[in-house]
Amino acid sequence: MALYTRSITLPASPCRLWRFHENPRNLRIVAPSGMNIRRIEAKETAAVGEQFTVVVQTGPFVLRWTGQWQKVDPPSVLVDTGVECPFSFWQHEHLFEPAHDDSGTVMTDRVTFRLPPRRGGRPADWVLARFVFPVIFAGRHRAMLDWLQRERA
Numbered sequence: 732m733a734l735y736t737r738s739i740t741l742p743a744s745p746c747r748l749w750r751f752h753e754n755p756r757n758l759r760i761v762a763p764s765g766m767n768i769r770r771i772e773a774k775e776t777a778a779v780g781e782q783f784t785v786v787v788q789t790g791p792f793v794l795r796w797t798g799q800w801q802k803v804d805p806p807s808v809l810v811d812t813g814v815e816c817p818f819s820f821w822q823h824e825h826l827f828e829p830a831h832d833d834s835g836t837v838m839t840d841r842v843t844f845r846l847p848p849r850r851g852g853r854p855a856d857w858v859l860a861r862f863v864f865p866v867i868f869a870g871r872h873r874a875m876l877d878w879l880q881r882e883r884a
Contacts, residue, residue: 732820733856735864738839739872743879745827745836749806751875752825753777755798758785761874763867765789777803782814798823820845838875840868 741748751757755773762768766787773783777800784797795815802810806827813821824841842864846855 732843732845733853733860735842735844735860735868736839737865737868737872738837739876740830740835740837741872741875741879742835742883744806745829746806748827748836748838748875749809749825752809753803753805755783755785760878761871762787763870769793777809779803783811784815817846817850818844819847838872840871 754775754777756771756775758771759768766789768785768787770786771783773785774781779800779802782797782799784795786793786795788794794817796813797815798811798821799814800809801812801822802808802824808827809825811823811825820843822843824839824843826839826841828837828839829835830837844856844859846852846859851858
């Protein structure tokens with residue numbers, strides 16, 4: 732298994748950030764540029780066992796991703812796993828804890844994953860964790876910060 736973790740301190744309460752992330756429809760706000768989200772099928776609130784589906788297009792490629800909520804513990808933890816996705820294993824932990832200096836919330840994305848051998852296996856996992864995910868999650872975190880700043884204005 733490969734692991735990728737990235738944290739950011741955001742000027743919002745854990746509850747606000749948790750509520751934003753429990754609704755997969757908000758993926759449109761934090762999706763990387765170039766990722767065209769064509770459809771999201773999801774309830775607005777997360778519940779253990781509930782599934783959600785996202786259909787994205789990047790260039791000529793269309794991907795259907797179905798996830799399932801595995802852990803829902805407001806306002807500190809949301810965990811989703813991949814049911815139908817390019818990975819043989821996917822678990823994304825969204826963790827929210829108050830910042831120690833009362834400046835907001837430390838939001839952490841922790842992704843444990845494995846690609847199947849036919850998609851590159853361990854070497855591809857290494858590339859994703861070192862080069863691809865840092866760009867994607869830095870963009871997501873920047874988009875979250877921008878969204879919060881727009882909401883405050």
